[in-house]
Amino acid sequence: MADKATGVGTATKRARKAVAADPGEGTVTTTARQNTSIDTVTVPLGAESVDPATLPVRPGEEPWTSEEVHELHTELIRDLERLQNEIGAAEAAISGLMRDSNDGAGDDQVDAGTKNISRESELALANNARDSLAQTEHALARLEGVGFGVCESCGQAIGKARMQAFPRATLCVQCKAKQERR
Numbered sequence: 001m002a003d004k005a006t007g008v009g010t011a012t013k014r015a016r017k018a019v020a021a022d023p024g025e026g027t028v029t030t031t032a033r034q035n036t037s038i039d040t041v042t043v044p045l046g047a048e049s050v051d052p053a054t055l056p057v058r059p060g061e062e063p064w065t066s067e068e069v070h071e072l073h074t075e076l077i078r079d080l081e082r083l084q085n086e087i088g089a090a091e092a093a094i095s096g097l098m099r100d101s102n103d104g105a106g107d108d109q110v111d112a113g114t115k116n117i118s119r120e121s122e123l124a125l126a127n128n129a130r131d132s133l134a135q136t137e138h139a140l141a142r143l144e145g146v147g148f149g150v151c152e153s154c155g156q157a158i159g160k161a162r163m164q165a166f167p168r169a170t171l172c173v174q175c176k177a178k179q180e181r182r
């Protein structure tokens, strides 16, 4: 009981300290952002930093609206967090399986084989998640910077509908099809 109370108290103190140490947090205005652009390069800038008019569309498509940009940005951030959690969980599972196999002196061969298979599938899972994470980070960087929605192969617009369906797409449908035929 007493320990728990102390723990909560410390956490609160720590949280307060963090707030105090960062006086600018939460009160950043547009004027402040202009002056601190160097500091904000590495953190996601947010959907507000994206000018919808700079995002390309294919002939016949409506221009991007700020709501659509916002929605897509939110989705990418959510993916980023989900993938980071997946990688963390897979890594924890892998280190758990490694520990098990190290002190598994009494394991029979079937057990050991099963553990190898699950370790391999966790590794594959973590690698897939890492690939997706890299693609998501790339998409966010392009959305907040330059190049979002532009085909990396032919330089044409990938298309709004395709970007909304696959926010991590880097190729237009034609170039993607060409790549898959190879």
Ligand SMILES: [Zn+2]
Residues within 6 Å of the ligand: 151, 152, 153, 154, 155, 156, 171, 172, 173, 174, 175, 176
């Ligand atoms: Zn293309």
